[in-house]
Amino acid sequence: xxxxxxxxxxxxxxxxxxxxxxxxxxxxxxxxxxxxxxxxxxxxxxxxxxxxxxxxxxxxxxxxxxxxxxxxxxxxxxxxxxxxxxxxxxxxxxxxxxxxxxxxxxxxxxxxxxxxxxxxxxxxxxxxxxxxxxxxxxxxxxxxxxxxxxxxxxxxxxxxxxxxxxxxxxxxxxxxxxxxxxxxxxxxxxxxxxxxxxxxxxxxxxxxxxxxxxxxxxxxxxxxxxxxxxxxxxxxxxxxxxxxxxxxxxxxxxxxxxxxxxxxxxxxxxxxxxxxxxxxxxxxxxxxxxxxxxxxxxxxxxxxxxxxxxxxxxxxxxxxxxxxxxxxxxxxxxxxxxxxxxxxxxxxxxxxxxxxxxxxxxxxxxxxxxxxxxxxxxxxxxxxxxxxxxxxxxxxxxxxxxxxxxxxxxxxxxxxxxxxxxxxxxxxxxxxxxxxxxxxxxxxxxxxxxxxxxxxxxxxxxxxxxxxxxxxxxxxxxxxxxxxxxxxxxxxxxxxxxxxxxxxxxxxxxxxx
Amino acid sequence: xxxxxxxxxxxxxxxxxxxxxxxxxxxxxxxxxxxxxxxxxxxxxxxxxxxxxxxxxxxxxxxxxxxxxxxxxxxxxxxxxxxxxxxxxxxxxxxxxxx
Amino acid sequence: xxxxxxxxxxxxxxxxxxxxxxxxxxxxxxxxxxxxxxxxxxxxxxxxxxxxxxxxxxxxxxxxxxxxxxxxxxxxxxxxxxxxxxxxxxxxxxxxxxxxxxxxxxxxxxxxxxxxxxxxxxxxxxxxxxxxxxxxxxxxxxxxxxxxxxxxxxxxxxxxxxxxxxxxxxxx
Numbered sequence: 078x079x080x081x082x083x084x085x086x087x088x089x090x091x092x093x094x095x096x097x098x099x100x101x102x103x104x105x106x107x108x109x110x111x112x113x114x115x116x117x118x119x120x121x122x123x124x125x126x127x128x129x130x131x132x133x134x135x136x137x138x139x140x141x142x143x144x145x146x147x148x149x150x151x152x153x154x155x156x157x158x159x160x161x162x163x164x165x166x167x168x169x170x171x172x173x174x175x176x177x178x179x180x181x182x183x184x185x186x187x188x189x190x191x192x193x194x195x196x197x198x199x200x201x202x203x204x205x206x207x208x209x210x211x212x213x214x215x216x217x218x219x220x221x222x223x224x225x226x227x228x229x230x231x232x233x234x235x236x237x238x239x240x241x242x243x244x245x246x247x248x249x250x251x252x253x254x255x256x257x258x259x260x261x262x263x264x265x266x267x268x269x270x271x272x273x274x275x276x277x278x279x280x281x282x283x284x285x286x287x288x289x290x291x292x293x294x295x296x297x298x299x300x301x302x303x304x305x306x307x308x309x310x311x312x313x314x315x316x317x318x319x320x321x322x323x324x325x326x327x328x329x330x331x332x333x334x335x336x337x338x339x340x341x342x343x344x345x346x347x348x349x350x351x352x353x354x355x356x357x358x359x360x361x362x363x364x365x366x367x368x369x370x371x372x373x374x375x376x377x378x379x380x381x382x383x384x385x386x387x388x389x390x391x392x393x394x395x396x397x398x399x400x401x402x403x404x405x406x407x408x409x410x411x412x413x414x415x416x417x418x419x420x421x422x423x424x425x426x427x428x429x430x431x432x433x434x435x436x437x438x439x440x441x442x443x444x445x446x447x448x449x450x451x452x453x454x455x456x457x458x459x460x461x462x463x464x465x466x467x468x469x470x471x472x473x474x475x476x477x478x479x480x481x482x483x484x485x486x487x488x489x490x491x492x493x494x495x496x497x498x499x500x501x502x503x504x505x506x507x508x509x510x511x512x513x514x515x516x517x518x519x520x521x522x523x524x525x526x527x528x529x530x531x532x533x534x535x536x537x538x539x540x541x542x543x544x545x546x547x548x549x550x551x552x553x554x555x556x557x558x559x560x561x562x563x564x565x566x567x568x569x570x571x572x573x574x575x576x577x578x579x580x581x582x583x584x585x586x587x588x589x590x
Numbered sequence: 591x592x593x594x595x596x597x598x599x600x601x602x603x604x605x606x607x608x609x610x611x612x613x614x615x616x617x618x619x620x621x622x623x624x625x626x627x628x629x630x631x632x633x634x635x636x637x638x639x640x641x642x643x644x645x646x647x648x649x650x651x652x653x654x655x656x657x658x659x660x661x662x663x664x665x666x667x668x669x670x671x672x673x674x675x676x677x678x679x680x681x682x683x684x685x686x687x688x689x
Numbered sequence: 690x691x692x693x694x695x696x697x698x699x700x701x702x703x704x705x706x707x708x709x710x711x712x713x714x715x716x717x718x719x720x721x722x723x724x725x726x727x728x729x730x731x732x733x734x735x736x737x738x739x740x741x742x743x744x745x746x747x748x749x750x751x752x753x754x755x756x757x758x759x760x761x762x763x764x765x766x767x768x769x770x771x772x773x774x775x776x777x778x779x780x781x782x783x784x785x786x787x788x789x790x791x792x793x794x795x796x797x798x799x800x801x802x803x804x805x806x807x808x809x810x811x812x813x814x815x816x817x818x819x820x821x822x823x824x825x826x827x828x829x830x831x832x833x834x835x836x837x838x839x840x841x842x843x844x845x846x847x848x849x850x851x852x853x854x855x856x857x858x859x860x861x
Contacts, residue, residue, distance in 0.1 A: 203842055237839045254672075258668050280642050605788040636741060651738075
C-alpha cells in the first residue's frame with residue numbers, strides 16, 4: 078500500500094527532494110574558482126557553480142522522467158494504493174504522461190541554464206531550485222482533481238516562474254516580470270472567484286463531484302445554473318491566461334523576451350503543458366456535462382474562438398518581429414492555438430486527449446531545442462537576438478545552425494519531424510470531431526507560420542552578415558550541446574517512429590464520466 | 591442576514607477590486623486591488639461554508655490567505671527589483687517592451 | 690440587531706474598499722486596506738468563523754499590511770514619481786464601466802438563483818478545521834509548504850542586492 082503510493086508518486090517526490098537538496102547545495106557549497114566570472118570577485122557561495130548545479134538539477138529531472146516511465150510501465154491502475162490520493166491527486170496514465178513531458182522539458186531547460194548562466198555571468202544558482210519547485214507544482218497541477226490542490230499547485234508553479242523571469246535584473250527584464258506577475262495574480266484572483274462560485278453552487282470541491290452536481294442542476298433553469306456559467310467563464314479566462322491564448326496573451330512576448338532564455342524555454346514548455354493538462358481535466362470532468370459540452374450552450378465555441386484568434390493573430394504578428402526570441406514567443410502562442418483546437422475536439426473525438434498529449438510532447442522537445450539553439454548562436458560578447466545576428470551563422474557555427482533548422486522545421490510541422498506528427502494527429506482529431514472549419518483555419522495557419530520559421534533558416538544559410546556589423550560569437554558549452562543532442566534525437570525519433578508514443582498517448586485519458 | 595446579502599457584499603468588494611486593478615497604473619496600487627479581490631473570494635467561501643455547512647469552505651479560505659500572502663511577498667520583491675533598476679514603479683510608463 | 694450589525698459592517702467594508710482604490714496617496718490606500726481587512730475579520734466573527742477571523746488579523750493584516758507599507762516606503766524615495774497614484778480620465782471610466790458591468794452580471798446571477806439558504810448551518814469548529822488540514826487536505830498542505838519555500842527563495846533572490854559587482858556592472 079505504502080509502496081504503491083511512494084512508487085507511484087516517485088517522480089513528484091524525487092523532484093521535490095532534489096529541489097531541497099539543490100537549495101542546500103547552493104547555499105552551503107564552496108564557490109568554484111574555475112567557473113567564476115572573468116572579473117573574479119567571489120560574492121556568494123553559489124557563484125560560478127551554475128554549471129554543476131544545472132547538471133544536478135537536470136539529472137534530478139531526468140530521473141523524474143525515467144521514474145514516470147517506470148510508473149507508466151507498471152501501470153498506475155495496478156498500483157492500488159494510489160487510490161488513497163484521490164480525489165486530491167489523480168494519478169492516472171494521463172498524469173504520468175504529462176509528468177514525463179514536464180520533467181523532460183524542465184531537464185532540458187536546466188541543461189541550457191547550466192551553460193547560459195555561466196556564459197552570461199548571471200550568478201543566480203537559485204535558478205535551479207526555483208525550476209524544480211515550479212516543476213513540482215506543475216506535476217501536482219497536472220494531477221489535481223480537487224480545487225484546493227489545484228490552486229496550491231498552480232501558485233507553486235507560478236511563483237517560481239515569476240521569480241525566474243526577473244532573474245536578469247535588467248530594467249526590461251524586471252518590468253516584464255512585474256507585468257507578468259500583476260496580470261498573473263489578477264487572473265488567479267478571477268479564477269479563485271470562479272472556484273468559490275463553483276463551490277457555492279455545488280457544495281463540492283472535487284472535480285468529479287462538481288461534475289455530478291452540475292449534471293444534477295440540469296437544464297439551465299435549476300438553482301445555481303447561472304453561477305456555474307459565470308464560474309466557467311472565470312476559470313476559462315484564468316486558464317487561457319496561463320496557456321497564453323489570444324486575447325489573454327499580452328504578457329507573453331514581454332515576459333518571454335525579458336526572461337533569461339532558459340527560463341523562457343521552461344515557461345514555454347512546462348508551464349504551458351501543465352496548464353493544458355489541467356484545462357483538459359477541468360473542462361472534461363467538472364464541466365463535462367452534456368449541456369456544457371454542447372456547441373450551442375457550453376464552452377466549445379468559446380475555446381474555438383480562442384483557438385482561431387491565437388493561431389491567426391500570433392502567426393500574423395510573429396512574421397513582423399525583428400527579434401528571433403520574440404518571434405519564438407509568438408510562435409508559442411500560435412502553438413497554444415493548435416493545442417486548443419484539440420481541446421475543442423475532445424467533445425466529440427475520444428482520440429483528442431491523446432493527440433493533445435502527443436502534441437505537447439513534440440512541442441516540448443522542439444521548443445526547448447529551438448531556444449537552446451538560439452542560446453548557442455550567441456554569447457555574452459554579442460547575444461544573437463535579431464535575424465541579422467544570425468546571418469551567416471551556418472558558416473561560423475554549422476552545428477548550431479543545423480540544430481536550429483531541425484527544431485524550426487519541427488515547429489513548422491515539416492515531415493519527418495516530431496512537429497509534423499503532432500500537428501497531424503491534432504488535425505485528425507479535429508476532423509474526427511467534425512470541426513472542419515477549425516481544421517482548415519489551422520492548416521492555413523501552419524502555412525503562414527512556415528514563412529517566419531523558414532525565414533530564420535534563410536538568414537542562417539543564405540545571407541551574409543552586413544560588412545562591419547558586430548558578429549554574434551557562438552558560445553561553446555557542453556551543457557547546451559548535450560541538451561540539443563537530446564532534443565534533436567527525440568525530434569527525429571518521434572518523427573520517424575511516432576507509433577509507440579502515440580499508442581501510449583492514446584490510452585492516457587482523463588476518464589471522463 | 592440571508593446568504594444573498596453576504597454574497598452581494600462580497601461581489602461588490604470583488605468588483606471594487608477589479609476597478610482598482612484596471613484603473614491604477616502604479617504596481618503597488620494594482621496589487622492592492624488584487625488583495626481586495628482575494629479578500630472578497632474569502633468572504634464568499636466563508637459565507638458558503640456557514641450557510642451550507644461543511645468545513646471545506648473555511649479550509650479553502652485559509653489556503654487562499656496563504657496563497658495571497660506568498661503572492662504579495664514575491665510581488666513586492668519584484669516591485670523593489672524594478673525600482674532598483676528603474677526608480678519608478680509605474681507599469682505602463684516604462685515601455686521599453688511594448689508592441 | 691443582527692441586521693443592524695451586518696449593515697454597519699457592510700458600510701464600513703465598502704467605504705474602506707473604495708478608499709483603497711481611489712486614494713491619491715498610496716500610503717493612505719494601504720491603510721484603507723488595513724481597515725478593509727480588519728472589518729472583514731469582524732464579518733467572519735459575525736459568520737461564526739472565529740478561527741479565520743484570528744488568522745485574518747494576525748497573518749493577513751499584520752503580515753500583508755506591514756509588507757505593503759515597507760514596499761511603499763522603500764520605493765518612495767523619489768517623492769515625485771512614487772507616492773501619488775494617478776488615475777487619468779478615460780482609463781477611470783473604462784475601469785468603472787467594466788467593474789459595474791461585472792457586478793450587474795454577478796448580482797443578476799445571484800438573484801436568479803432561487804433557494805439560497807437563509808438560515809445558518811452548524812458552526813464549524815477550529816478542531817474540525819485542524820483535522821481537515823491534516824487528514825483530507827494533507828497533500829495540498831504539503832505542497833503549500835513547498836510553495837512558501839519557493840516564494841521565500843524567489844523573493845530573496847529578487848530583492849537582495851547580493852553581488853555588488855554584478856549590480857555595479859548593470860548600473861543599478
